[in-house]
Amino acid sequence: MPQSPGDTPLTSGERKALSIAFKQGYFEVPRQSTLTELGRRAGRVERGTV
Structure with a gap:
């Protein structure tokens, strides 16, 4: 069963931010x-994360 967007876990960069x-x-x-x-x-976090 596919996950809905709200069920997707955060990446480590998103968690850090x-x-x-x-x-x-x-x-x-x-x-x-x-x-x-x-x-x-945040330092080295993908630009789109912050």
């Missing part, structure tokens, strides 16, 4: 960091 985003307050209101800052912290 999400973890950094939470730790840096990206999801806070107001945001505590920007996508540019998250990208710098």
